[in-house]
Amino acid sequence: MTVALRMSNLHVPTLKEDPTEAEIVSHRLLLRAGMIRKAAAGIYTFLPLGWRGVRKIEQIVREEMDAIGSQELLLPFVQPAELWQDSGRWDAYGPELARLTDRQGRDFCLGPTHEEIITTLVRGEVRSYRDLPLSLYQINLKFRDEIRPRFGLLRGREFIMKDAYSFHDTQESLQEHYDDQARAYGRICERLGLAFRPVEADSGQIGGSVTTEFMALADTGEAALVYCECGWAANVEAAGTVVRRTPGTVDPRAMERVHTPEIRTIAELATFLGVSDHDTVKTMAGKTPDGALVYFCVPGDRELNPVKAARAVPGVTLLEEDDFGAYDIPRGSLGPVDPPEGTLVVADMSLRDEVAWGIGANEADYHLIGAMPGRDFEVSRWEDLLVAEPGDGCPVCGGELKGARGIEVSQVFQLGTKYSEALDATFTAEDGTERPFIMGCYGVGITRSLAAVIEQHHDDSGIVWPMSVAPVEVAVIPLAIDDDTVWPVAERLWKGLVAAGIETLIDDRDERAGVKFADADLIGYPLQVVVGKRGVSGGVVEVKDRATGERTEIPIDTLVDTLGARVESERARYR
RNA sequence: CGGGCCGUAGCGCAGUUUGGUAGCGCAUCUGCUUUGGGAGCAGAGGGUCGUCGGUUCGAAUCCGGCCGGCCCGACCA
Secondary structure, three states, X not given: OOOEEEHHHOOOOOOOOOOOOOOOHHHHHHHHOOOXXXXXXXXXXXXXXXXXXXXXXXXXXXXXXXXXXXXXXXXXXXXXXXXXXHHOHHHHOHHHOOEEEOOOOOEEEEOOOOHHHHHXXXXXXXXXXXXXXXXXXXXXXXXXXXXXXXOHHHEOOEEEEEEEEEEEOOHHHHHHHHHHHHHHHHHHHHHOOOOEEEEEOOOOOOOOOEEEEEEEEOOOXXXXXXXXXXXXXXXXXXXXXXXXXXXOOOOOOOOEEEXXXXXXXXXXXXXXXOOOHHXXXXXXXXXXXXXXXXXXXXXXXXXXXXXXXXXXXXXXXXOOHHHHHHHOOOOOOOOOOOOOOOOEEEEEHHHOOOOOEEEEOOOOOEEEEEEOEOOOEOOOEEEOXXXXXXXOEOOOOOOEOEEEEEEEEEEEEEXXXXXXXXXXXXXXXXXXXXXXXXXXXXXXXXXXXXXXXXHHOEEOOEEOOOOOOXXXXXXXXXXXXXXXOHHHHHHHHHHHHHHOOOOEEEOOOOOOHHHHHHHXXXXXXXXXXXXXXXXXXXXXXXXXXXXXXXXXXXXXXXXXXXXXXXXXXXHHHOO
């Protein structure tokens, strides 16, 4: 049943002025267009129009999940602590996991993700390989007690997510469904009207090895990515990305000790020595879980990727401010020559061809220049340690990488047996052996996607919804509601459009034309039908296309048919 | 958790330096006028000045504790 909406009955509190708390465009417009209101930091109420948008996205995601044979269910939002203790994540997740205690004193948490609960469910219900593969999904609230919520819906604490989990008896079966999910995610982005890029990523807290993120491209996006003409792309922090870099100094020289008073940063050092950052080497100190020092050497103009560091030396964390005193090492003058006894020196592979390093002397106010690996010091291990950057070489074709920013709207993971083993979820295989399920998980940030759509589709006046996500497809705007030539025409067109299966709103408020136009543009109905005295007397109404701003006069008699066809063709673009 | 800053009407803000009857714009309500791009005039309502305590004859204003929020960082989807 298509809805017939009256603006006078809708709770859409639009704001003329920008709320100060909103830094980015999607947050600002969602507030101004009366779609969301903040309840607490990172926690939002969805008002009627905003909720309609959310449901549009949910529906698209549902259709794509159903199409690949995943089945919808609903998992609990409040989850017992025991499951999380069994998987080890009760402790590992940290303060981001919101915990609570019930009146009996039992511990629970608010679900930040649902691997534990679904694995436990399937463990109890699925015994045989004959029942596999199995793919289940839900659309549910999630809660992650973010350190710093910001950017409205892009980085909330409470948010809506579609998450799917799949169970398999073989890696091949997992790969097949993973590919299906990834293809579905591409279609979801397309149907949401998002310019996007799938990128190689890191699996973070969720775990697993094979993973792809789907990035909606936006300058305001929190993630930086690199991509190549050949189609390869990655999150710059992805651990699997081995980039190629142009080496610095390749001519050997004698090592020399230089007095460098008050020099603490690479920028200061390079200026002092009269060279570029590129020709210096930065040493970052870390410690292993048992307290051993690790020195990571990277080119002076590059960032150490902590994910790669932790992969190269399992469990390593970079030193905090206070640690430097504890280890008695001079911050700002670290280097691989004569480090403290027992220090593991790990250097980035791209430094292998550099033979004259400008580095710290492990003594405050002194640096070394011309230090040569193998002659003046030894590197214990050469590893890939860098955050990727535009200009690096593509790992696939060698071409030059370009940079972009993106909003991560969805991610697919191959989990393997991490959770099924931890939670002892097994099935009986064809050969009679008990084996842990091989799992995958697949998430789409629903509310985040709503914000991402707005980041990509807006102008100075407001939101420019793609037809597929628009909370309302068409608005009929009578410029005089008490005029007995204008109002009857507007009402007739409104009812006719609704009867034709188009979601149509009539702005029946007793407001001035300017107010209605401004609200219509702000809210962003894809098509607006303006019914005014002038046009009606000539037998026409005006149709405004929100995206192009183009206005067309259309005879009243044919409006429903003409507009119906336009709506249908717009809908078809996103199917 | 570190650094910067802010809590005054539904929203955006002034007033705090120098203590002395709580203000402005928008929004809301009433009336008249206006009516194709956020109207005009006249009038009205709306405040424990985040909160608790201290100083003082007197506190939005000075001092302290607490709570909440924003921005930058570390972290993260």
